[in-house]
Amino acid sequence: MDNIISVILGGGRGTRLYPLTKERSKPAVPLAGKYRLIDIPISNCLNSKLNKIYVLTQFNSASLHRHITRAYKFDNFSRGFIEILAASQTIESMHWYQGTADAVRQNLRFFNQPNIDLVLILSGDQLYRMNYEHLIKEHIKNGAEVSISAIPVERKEAPNLGILKIDEQGRIIDFFEKPKDEKVVDSLSLNANDFERRGVSAKGRTLLASMGIYLFNLEVLNGILKETNKSDFGKDIIPEIIKTRRVFAYFFDGYWEDIGTIKSFYEANLNLASLAPSFNLYSEKAPIYTNPLFLPGSIINDCRITESIISDGCMINNAEIRNSIIGIRSILGKNTLIQNSIIMGADYYETRANIRTNQAKKIPDMGIGNNSRIVGAIVDKNVHIGDHVNIENARKIEQLDAENYMIRDSIVIIPKGSILPSYTTI
Structure with a gap:
């Protein structure tokens, strides 16, 4: 776990969450009364014993920078860090991040460190709890060059997600970003045995969707991003590399919500207040960390x-x-x-x-x-x-x-x- 760098993508303009993103970036939007969305991937990393973390930011990032700086501090005897990489002009690039892949490409020099083997790429605006150690172990077991965390979904969700198709070994053999053609969706459908073989119950779900969580061998990531100038992992990079690289799916069957719209943000928050919330804020083994504000009780x-x-x-x-x-x-x-x-x-x-x-x-x-x-x-x-x-x-x-x-x-x-x-x- 010491040879892995985690990269959290701070997101673009967040237009679908406007006006909540009028003065802040998506990962800085408040969650559940006291947290911020960025606390979710950072907490998942820390709970998975991953403590070398970069956060890539661009739009309205002042409050996000302030929150991260105040909330996450490592002692002098730890080799861990959380560093913010804001979009900036360099000799190699004079423009802002053009997409997820371009953001990582512009910062490769920070990730190419001695004794680093893997790069875990995460989104800064999703609600879920995952132990990334399981993903990493399966990645190594499969001899994968790239692993994509994937979740079973129903057919009606296909137009909003990137849908994967796998072979019997779990290797990804096809990928479509937000497919709307019914024939394409049919071609990507899996049967119940495909799920149960990996310890996941289908429960009426027939498709496998990318969660936007990618684990790359560092050498492979360097090669892929230098071979192409394509700007987005889901839309551009993944469909190309499955033809030539060993790209595997990691099955995840817990709660996962992409907080990309006002409706999803609203519903996910109110669900947290229900008597049986889908996401458990009260886990002692995997707590959600945030800035300790030292406020009095209400x-x-x-x-x-x-x-x-x-x-x-x-x-x-x-x-x-x-x-x-x-x-x-x-x-x-x-x-x-x-x-x-x-x-x-x-x-x-x-x-x-x-x-x-x-x-x-x-x-x-x-x-x-x-x-x-x-x-x-x-x-x-x-x-x-x-x-x-x-x-x-x-x-x-x-x-x-x-x-x-x-x-x-x-x-x-x-x-x-x-x-x-x-x-x-x-």
Whole structure:
């Protein structure tokens, strides 16, 4: 495990997660009240005894850099590190990252270190728990040059994923990125024996999808990226190398969610607040690490709370909260209802001077005021919501851009730092 470098891709512009990515990169988007998406792959690495980690960043990366720098520190006696590689101009390349493969290509000089044999390439915006040691052992056992972590999926999911086909040994013999042609999907379908042979129950699933997790022999990675100028692993590189390289699939059958859209982000968060969440935040053997903020415990007075997560440092008085995530430093007023919503909280507490300034400008204090009602919404950080505010997409509008809110996938989003005066109705 000491001879492996992990590379976490920070993602592109994150347009499908906008406006949550208006001021931050995708991996920096808050998760489950107190974490960030980047904490998932970093925690998986640390729990798998992988501690040589590079994070490749490009867009809106300031908050991501700050979070990583504060959260992850190694002592002087450890050879581990987490380093950020931001896109920059060099003699070899004058442009930004053009895709996943191009991002890795531009940073190969950092990965070509003495005694490094393997490079593990991960996405920074997925929710799952994996022990990468199992993937690495199977990679070595198969004599693979490249291994791709793959998960069984149903046919209806094919148009959104890269679909693999394997032979009896598990070697990948065909690959299509987001196939929509029914005949192509038919050609990629596997039978139940293909899954059960590897200890996975089919459960009605007939396809094998790439998770965007790649393990390369370093020598092979160098050769592949120098042979071609193609920019993306899933769309360009993988379909080509399966013809000439030993590329194997590693079967994964746990929970996995690609947090690529507002809908997937919303549903994955609320699932974490359910009585039987698909992803377990409470594992002692494989915890999720994050920046220790040293916040006080939340003050909760005369509230009714069901199937919800309440993060640290909140002040909640006489509120009703159902199936929701309440983020750090959230302040909720009296007689407020929060239902099926994600309240991200705040980056800081307002001072008395701030509050006096708010009053002079007739701006509500940061947080959510009295007698307000928020249903089916995502409220980003540092939002000022007054009294008697009603937020609910009762007309089921699919998409809308307004002055101080947006609707995506029928979910109302209040962008970071927005101000909603008292008696506002959305």
